[in-house]
Amino acid sequence: MSGVGPVEPGEGTHVRDAPSAPRPRRGPLERYFEQHRRAVLGALLISAVLAGSGYLHATRPRPESPPAPPHPSQVTTVAYLNPQAVDVETDPRSFSFGVEVTVESDPPVTVTRISQPYAGLSVTSDPRTPFRTKAGSPRKIMITMRVTECGKVPRNVGLPFLDVTLRNTHAIQMHSFILGPRYAQDLSHALQVACSNDFR
Missing domain, CATH: 2.60.40.1230 (Gamma-adaptin ear (GAE) domain)
Known part of the structure:
Protein backbone atom coordinates (compact mmCIF):
# COMPACT_ATOMS: atom_id res chain seq x y z
CA MET A 1 0.00 0.00 0.00
CA SER A 2 1.25 3.28 -0.82
CA GLY A 3 -0.04 6.78 -0.74
CA VAL A 4 -1.28 9.04 1.95
CA GLY A 5 -4.80 9.01 3.19
CA PRO A 6 -6.98 7.75 5.88
CA VAL A 7 -6.91 4.12 6.76
CA GLU A 8 -10.03 2.49 5.57
CA PRO A 9 -11.58 -0.26 7.52
CA GLY A 10 -11.35 -3.68 6.15
CA GLU A 11 -14.10 -6.14 5.58
CA GLY A 12 -16.17 -7.06 8.59
CA THR A 13 -15.10 -4.08 10.57
CA HIS A 14 -17.12 -0.96 11.45
CA VAL A 15 -16.58 2.27 13.14
CA ARG A 16 -17.71 2.32 16.71
CA ASP A 17 -20.20 5.08 17.48
CA ALA A 18 -18.94 7.64 19.93
CA PRO A 19 -20.97 7.59 23.11
CA SER A 20 -23.53 10.43 23.22
CA ALA A 21 -23.13 13.12 25.84
CA PRO A 22 -25.26 12.40 28.87
CA ARG A 23 -28.44 14.53 29.09
CA PRO A 24 -28.51 16.87 32.06
CA ARG A 25 -30.79 15.72 34.78
CA ARG A 26 -33.99 17.78 35.19
CA GLY A 27 -35.75 18.51 38.42
CA PRO A 28 -39.43 17.68 39.05
CA LEU A 29 -40.51 21.28 38.38
CA GLU A 30 -38.87 21.32 34.95
CA ARG A 31 -40.36 17.95 34.07
CA TYR A 32 -43.84 19.16 35.19
CA PHE A 33 -43.51 22.36 33.18
CA GLU A 34 -42.45 20.46 30.05
CA GLN A 35 -45.38 18.05 30.36
CA HIS A 36 -47.98 20.74 31.14
CA ARG A 37 -46.57 23.77 29.31
CA ARG A 38 -49.86 24.99 27.83
CA ALA A 39 -51.80 24.65 31.08
CA VAL A 40 -49.07 26.45 33.05
CA LEU A 41 -48.86 29.30 30.51
CA GLY A 42 -52.68 29.61 30.51
CA ALA A 43 -52.76 29.77 34.31
CA LEU A 44 -50.03 32.44 34.32
CA LEU A 45 -51.93 34.46 31.73
CA ILE A 46 -55.17 34.24 33.76
CA SER A 47 -53.30 35.28 36.91
CA ALA A 48 -51.84 38.31 35.11
CA VAL A 49 -55.27 39.35 33.79
CA LEU A 50 -56.86 38.99 37.24
CA ALA A 51 -54.07 40.96 38.88
CA GLY A 52 -54.42 43.73 36.27
CA SER A 53 -58.19 43.93 36.61
CA GLY A 54 -57.87 43.93 40.42
CA TYR A 55 -55.48 46.86 40.19
CA LEU A 56 -57.82 48.73 37.85
CA HIS A 57 -60.75 48.07 40.19
CA ALA A 58 -58.79 49.26 43.23
CA THR A 59 -57.59 52.45 41.53
CA ARG A 60 -60.83 53.38 39.73
CA PRO A 61 -62.26 56.83 40.54
CA ARG A 62 -64.88 56.66 43.26
CA PRO A 63 -68.39 57.73 42.22
CA GLU A 64 -69.62 60.90 43.85
CA SER A 65 -72.01 60.29 46.71
CA PRO A 66 -75.55 61.49 46.04
CA PRO A 67 -76.29 64.98 47.35
CA ALA A 68 -77.84 65.19 50.79
CA PRO A 69 -81.55 66.02 50.81
CA PRO A 70 -82.33 69.70 51.43
CA HIS A 71 -83.13 71.04 54.88
Missing part, protein backbone atom coordinates in the same frame (compact mmCIF):
# COMPACT_ATOMS: atom_id res chain seq x y z
CA PRO A 72 -86.90 71.03 55.43
CA SER A 73 -87.12 74.84 55.71
CA GLN A 74 -85.55 75.16 52.24
CA VAL A 75 -88.41 73.30 50.54
CA THR A 76 -91.41 74.23 52.72
CA THR A 77 -93.64 77.29 52.41
CA VAL A 78 -96.52 78.37 54.65
CA ALA A 79 -99.02 80.76 53.07
CA TYR A 80 -101.79 82.65 54.89
CA LEU A 81 -105.22 81.91 53.40
CA ASN A 82 -107.89 83.86 55.31
CA PRO A 83 -109.51 84.35 58.68
CA GLN A 84 -112.39 82.05 59.52
CA ALA A 85 -115.70 83.22 60.92
CA VAL A 86 -115.76 82.82 64.68
CA ASP A 87 -118.85 83.29 66.80
CA VAL A 88 -117.65 86.28 68.82
CA GLU A 89 -120.46 85.95 71.31
CA THR A 90 -119.51 82.31 72.03
CA ASP A 91 -115.75 82.79 72.16
CA PRO A 92 -114.63 86.41 71.67
CA ARG A 93 -111.06 85.55 72.59
CA SER A 94 -110.46 83.10 69.70
CA PHE A 95 -109.21 83.80 66.21
CA SER A 96 -109.07 81.08 63.52
CA PHE A 97 -107.43 81.20 60.11
CA GLY A 98 -106.20 78.88 57.39
CA VAL A 99 -102.69 78.35 56.10
CA GLU A 100 -101.45 76.18 53.28
CA VAL A 101 -98.29 74.14 53.81
CA THR A 102 -96.50 73.26 50.57
CA VAL A 103 -93.41 71.07 50.14
CA GLU A 104 -91.56 71.72 46.88
CA SER A 105 -89.45 68.55 46.63
CA ASP A 106 -88.82 65.18 48.24
CA PRO A 107 -88.43 63.88 50.87
CA PRO A 108 -91.75 64.50 52.71
CA VAL A 109 -91.74 67.02 55.57
CA THR A 110 -93.39 66.45 58.95
CA VAL A 111 -94.70 69.46 60.88
CA THR A 112 -94.03 68.54 64.50
CA ARG A 113 -95.02 71.81 66.23
CA ILE A 114 -96.72 75.16 65.53
CA SER A 115 -96.35 78.07 67.93
CA GLN A 116 -96.18 81.88 67.98
CA PRO A 117 -94.08 84.41 69.92
CA TYR A 118 -96.66 86.00 72.23
CA ALA A 119 -97.00 84.64 75.77
CA GLY A 120 -100.66 85.69 76.00
CA LEU A 121 -101.78 83.50 73.07
CA SER A 122 -102.25 79.74 72.82
CA VAL A 123 -102.19 77.92 69.47
CA THR A 124 -103.93 74.77 68.28
CA SER A 125 -104.09 73.28 64.78
CA ASP A 126 -106.37 71.02 62.81
CA PRO A 127 -105.00 68.52 61.99
CA ARG A 128 -103.06 68.35 65.21
CA THR A 129 -99.29 68.09 65.02
CA PRO A 130 -97.42 66.06 64.02
CA PHE A 131 -98.63 65.70 60.44
CA ARG A 132 -96.81 65.00 57.19
CA THR A 133 -96.88 66.82 53.85
CA LYS A 134 -95.57 65.35 50.60
CA ALA A 135 -94.15 67.18 47.61
CA GLY A 136 -96.88 68.17 45.17
CA SER A 137 -99.68 67.75 47.74
CA PRO A 138 -100.31 71.11 49.50
CA ARG A 139 -102.04 70.74 52.84
CA LYS A 140 -104.57 73.15 54.32
CA ILE A 141 -104.25 73.65 58.07
CA MET A 142 -106.70 75.45 60.32
CA ILE A 143 -105.03 77.34 63.15
CA THR A 144 -106.87 78.72 66.15
CA MET A 145 -105.28 81.26 68.48
CA ARG A 146 -106.89 82.00 71.79
CA VAL A 147 -106.08 84.98 73.98
CA THR A 148 -105.20 83.67 77.44
CA GLU A 149 -103.91 86.95 78.90
CA CYS A 150 -104.54 90.31 77.26
CA GLY A 151 -101.70 91.98 79.14
CA LYS A 152 -99.21 89.79 77.27
CA VAL A 153 -100.37 90.47 73.71
CA PRO A 154 -99.54 93.61 71.68
CA ARG A 155 -102.20 96.13 70.65
CA ASN A 156 -100.96 96.36 67.09
CA VAL A 157 -98.99 93.47 65.66
CA GLY A 158 -96.34 94.79 63.28
CA LEU A 159 -94.79 91.71 61.69
CA PRO A 160 -96.22 88.58 63.30
CA PHE A 161 -94.89 85.16 62.42
CA LEU A 162 -95.53 81.49 63.11
CA ASP A 163 -92.81 79.28 64.54
CA VAL A 164 -93.04 75.93 62.80
CA THR A 165 -90.85 72.94 63.65
CA LEU A 166 -90.15 70.86 60.55
CA ARG A 167 -88.53 67.46 60.14
CA ASN A 168 -87.40 65.41 57.15
CA THR A 169 -84.82 62.64 56.67
CA HIS A 170 -82.01 65.21 56.71
CA ALA A 171 -82.73 67.51 59.67
CA ILE A 172 -85.12 68.93 62.27
CA GLN A 173 -85.50 72.72 62.14
CA MET A 174 -87.56 75.41 63.79
CA HIS A 175 -88.37 78.09 61.23
CA SER A 176 -90.25 81.38 61.60
CA PHE A 177 -92.69 81.99 58.74
CA ILE A 178 -93.80 85.61 58.17
CA LEU A 179 -97.34 85.42 56.81
CA GLY A 180 -97.54 88.94 55.41
CA PRO A 181 -99.43 92.22 56.04
CA ARG A 182 -102.94 90.80 55.61
CA TYR A 183 -102.30 88.32 58.43
CA ALA A 184 -100.89 91.14 60.59
CA GLN A 185 -104.04 93.23 60.03
CA ASP A 186 -106.42 90.33 60.70
CA LEU A 187 -104.55 89.30 63.84
CA SER A 188 -104.43 92.89 65.16
CA HIS A 189 -108.18 93.23 64.57
CA ALA A 190 -108.88 89.91 66.36
CA LEU A 191 -106.75 90.98 69.34
CA GLN A 192 -108.58 94.32 69.50
CA VAL A 193 -111.91 92.47 69.60
CA ALA A 194 -110.70 89.94 72.16
CA CYS A 195 -109.14 92.50 74.47
CA SER A 196 -111.21 95.62 73.68
CA ASN A 197 -111.93 96.36 77.34
CA ASP A 198 -108.29 95.83 78.38
CA PHE A 199 -106.90 98.01 75.59
CA ARG A 200 -108.95 101.13 76.49
Whole structure:
Protein backbone atom coordinates (compact mmCIF):
# COMPACT_ATOMS: atom_id res chain seq x y z
CA MET A 1 0.00 0.00 0.00
CA SER A 2 1.25 3.28 -0.82
CA GLY A 3 -0.04 6.78 -0.74
CA VAL A 4 -1.28 9.04 1.95
CA GLY A 5 -4.80 9.01 3.19
CA PRO A 6 -6.98 7.75 5.88
CA VAL A 7 -6.91 4.12 6.76
CA GLU A 8 -10.03 2.49 5.57
CA PRO A 9 -11.58 -0.26 7.52
CA GLY A 10 -11.35 -3.68 6.15
CA GLU A 11 -14.10 -6.14 5.58
CA GLY A 12 -16.17 -7.06 8.59
CA THR A 13 -15.10 -4.08 10.57
CA HIS A 14 -17.12 -0.96 11.45
CA VAL A 15 -16.58 2.27 13.14
CA ARG A 16 -17.71 2.32 16.71
CA ASP A 17 -20.20 5.08 17.48
CA ALA A 18 -18.94 7.64 19.93
CA PRO A 19 -20.97 7.59 23.11
CA SER A 20 -23.53 10.43 23.22
CA ALA A 21 -23.13 13.12 25.84
CA PRO A 22 -25.26 12.40 28.87
CA ARG A 23 -28.44 14.53 29.09
CA PRO A 24 -28.51 16.87 32.06
CA ARG A 25 -30.79 15.72 34.78
CA ARG A 26 -33.99 17.78 35.19
CA GLY A 27 -35.75 18.51 38.42
CA PRO A 28 -39.43 17.68 39.05
CA LEU A 29 -40.51 21.28 38.38
CA GLU A 30 -38.87 21.32 34.95
CA ARG A 31 -40.36 17.95 34.07
CA TYR A 32 -43.84 19.16 35.19
CA PHE A 33 -43.51 22.36 33.18
CA GLU A 34 -42.45 20.46 30.05
CA GLN A 35 -45.38 18.05 30.36
CA HIS A 36 -47.98 20.74 31.14
CA ARG A 37 -46.57 23.77 29.31
CA ARG A 38 -49.86 24.99 27.83
CA ALA A 39 -51.80 24.65 31.08
CA VAL A 40 -49.07 26.45 33.05
CA LEU A 41 -48.86 29.30 30.51
CA GLY A 42 -52.68 29.61 30.51
CA ALA A 43 -52.76 29.77 34.31
CA LEU A 44 -50.03 32.44 34.32
CA LEU A 45 -51.93 34.46 31.73
CA ILE A 46 -55.17 34.24 33.76
CA SER A 47 -53.30 35.28 36.91
CA ALA A 48 -51.84 38.31 35.11
CA VAL A 49 -55.27 39.35 33.79
CA LEU A 50 -56.86 38.99 37.24
CA ALA A 51 -54.07 40.96 38.88
CA GLY A 52 -54.42 43.73 36.27
CA SER A 53 -58.19 43.93 36.61
CA GLY A 54 -57.87 43.93 40.42
CA TYR A 55 -55.48 46.86 40.19
CA LEU A 56 -57.82 48.73 37.85
CA HIS A 57 -60.75 48.07 40.19
CA ALA A 58 -58.79 49.26 43.23
CA THR A 59 -57.59 52.45 41.53
CA ARG A 60 -60.83 53.38 39.73
CA PRO A 61 -62.26 56.83 40.54
CA ARG A 62 -64.88 56.66 43.26
CA PRO A 63 -68.39 57.73 42.22
CA GLU A 64 -69.62 60.90 43.85
CA SER A 65 -72.01 60.29 46.71
CA PRO A 66 -75.55 61.49 46.04
CA PRO A 67 -76.29 64.98 47.35
CA ALA A 68 -77.84 65.19 50.79
CA PRO A 69 -81.55 66.02 50.81
CA PRO A 70 -82.33 69.70 51.43
CA HIS A 71 -83.13 71.04 54.88
CA PRO A 72 -86.90 71.03 55.43
CA SER A 73 -87.12 74.84 55.71
CA GLN A 74 -85.55 75.16 52.24
CA VAL A 75 -88.41 73.30 50.54
CA THR A 76 -91.41 74.23 52.72
CA THR A 77 -93.64 77.29 52.41
CA VAL A 78 -96.52 78.37 54.65
CA ALA A 79 -99.02 80.76 53.07
CA TYR A 80 -101.79 82.65 54.89
CA LEU A 81 -105.22 81.91 53.40
CA ASN A 82 -107.89 83.86 55.31
CA PRO A 83 -109.51 84.35 58.68
CA GLN A 84 -112.39 82.05 59.52
CA ALA A 85 -115.70 83.22 60.92
CA VAL A 86 -115.76 82.82 64.68
CA ASP A 87 -118.85 83.29 66.80
CA VAL A 88 -117.65 86.28 68.82
CA GLU A 89 -120.46 85.95 71.31
CA THR A 90 -119.51 82.31 72.03
CA ASP A 91 -115.75 82.79 72.16
CA PRO A 92 -114.63 86.41 71.67
CA ARG A 93 -111.06 85.55 72.59
CA SER A 94 -110.46 83.10 69.70
CA PHE A 95 -109.21 83.80 66.21
CA SER A 96 -109.07 81.08 63.52
CA PHE A 97 -107.43 81.20 60.11
CA GLY A 98 -106.20 78.88 57.39
CA VAL A 99 -102.69 78.35 56.10
CA GLU A 100 -101.45 76.18 53.28
CA VAL A 101 -98.29 74.14 53.81
CA THR A 102 -96.50 73.26 50.57
CA VAL A 103 -93.41 71.07 50.14
CA GLU A 104 -91.56 71.72 46.88
CA SER A 105 -89.45 68.55 46.63
CA ASP A 106 -88.82 65.18 48.24
CA PRO A 107 -88.43 63.88 50.87
CA PRO A 108 -91.75 64.50 52.71
CA VAL A 109 -91.74 67.02 55.57
CA THR A 110 -93.39 66.45 58.95
CA VAL A 111 -94.70 69.46 60.88
CA THR A 112 -94.03 68.54 64.50
CA ARG A 113 -95.02 71.81 66.23
CA ILE A 114 -96.72 75.16 65.53
CA SER A 115 -96.35 78.07 67.93
CA GLN A 116 -96.18 81.88 67.98
CA PRO A 117 -94.08 84.41 69.92
CA TYR A 118 -96.66 86.00 72.23
CA ALA A 119 -97.00 84.64 75.77
CA GLY A 120 -100.66 85.69 76.00
CA LEU A 121 -101.78 83.50 73.07
CA SER A 122 -102.25 79.74 72.82
CA VAL A 123 -102.19 77.92 69.47
CA THR A 124 -103.93 74.77 68.28
CA SER A 125 -104.09 73.28 64.78
CA ASP A 126 -106.37 71.02 62.81
CA PRO A 127 -105.00 68.52 61.99
CA ARG A 128 -103.06 68.35 65.21
CA THR A 129 -99.29 68.09 65.02
CA PRO A 130 -97.42 66.06 64.02
CA PHE A 131 -98.63 65.70 60.44
CA ARG A 132 -96.81 65.00 57.19
CA THR A 133 -96.88 66.82 53.85
CA LYS A 134 -95.57 65.35 50.60
CA ALA A 135 -94.15 67.18 47.61
CA GLY A 136 -96.88 68.17 45.17
CA SER A 137 -99.68 67.75 47.74
CA PRO A 138 -100.31 71.11 49.50
CA ARG A 139 -102.04 70.74 52.84
CA LYS A 140 -104.57 73.15 54.32
CA ILE A 141 -104.25 73.65 58.07
CA MET A 142 -106.70 75.45 60.32
CA ILE A 143 -105.03 77.34 63.15
CA THR A 144 -106.87 78.72 66.15
CA MET A 145 -105.28 81.26 68.48
CA ARG A 146 -106.89 82.00 71.79
CA VAL A 147 -106.08 84.98 73.98
CA THR A 148 -105.20 83.67 77.44
CA GLU A 149 -103.91 86.95 78.90
CA CYS A 150 -104.54 90.31 77.26
CA GLY A 151 -101.70 91.98 79.14
CA LYS A 152 -99.21 89.79 77.27
CA VAL A 153 -100.37 90.47 73.71
CA PRO A 154 -99.54 93.61 71.68
CA ARG A 155 -102.20 96.13 70.65
CA ASN A 156 -100.96 96.36 67.09
CA VAL A 157 -98.99 93.47 65.66
CA GLY A 158 -96.34 94.79 63.28
CA LEU A 159 -94.79 91.71 61.69
CA PRO A 160 -96.22 88.58 63.30
CA PHE A 161 -94.89 85.16 62.42
CA LEU A 162 -95.53 81.49 63.11
CA ASP A 163 -92.81 79.28 64.54
CA VAL A 164 -93.04 75.93 62.80
CA THR A 165 -90.85 72.94 63.65
CA LEU A 166 -90.15 70.86 60.55
CA ARG A 167 -88.53 67.46 60.14
CA ASN A 168 -87.40 65.41 57.15
CA THR A 169 -84.82 62.64 56.67
CA HIS A 170 -82.01 65.21 56.71
CA ALA A 171 -82.73 67.51 59.67
CA ILE A 172 -85.12 68.93 62.27
CA GLN A 173 -85.50 72.72 62.14
CA MET A 174 -87.56 75.41 63.79
CA HIS A 175 -88.37 78.09 61.23
CA SER A 176 -90.25 81.38 61.60
CA PHE A 177 -92.69 81.99 58.74
CA ILE A 178 -93.80 85.61 58.17
CA LEU A 179 -97.34 85.42 56.81
CA GLY A 180 -97.54 88.94 55.41
CA PRO A 181 -99.43 92.22 56.04
CA ARG A 182 -102.94 90.80 55.61
CA TYR A 183 -102.30 88.32 58.43
CA ALA A 184 -100.89 91.14 60.59
CA GLN A 185 -104.04 93.23 60.03
CA ASP A 186 -106.42 90.33 60.70
CA LEU A 187 -104.55 89.30 63.84
CA SER A 188 -104.43 92.89 65.16
CA HIS A 189 -108.18 93.23 64.57
CA ALA A 190 -108.88 89.91 66.36
CA LEU A 191 -106.75 90.98 69.34
CA GLN A 192 -108.58 94.32 69.50
CA VAL A 193 -111.91 92.47 69.60
CA ALA A 194 -110.70 89.94 72.16
CA CYS A 195 -109.14 92.50 74.47
CA SER A 196 -111.21 95.62 73.68
CA ASN A 197 -111.93 96.36 77.34
CA ASP A 198 -108.29 95.83 78.38
CA PHE A 199 -106.90 98.01 75.59
CA ARG A 200 -108.95 101.13 76.49
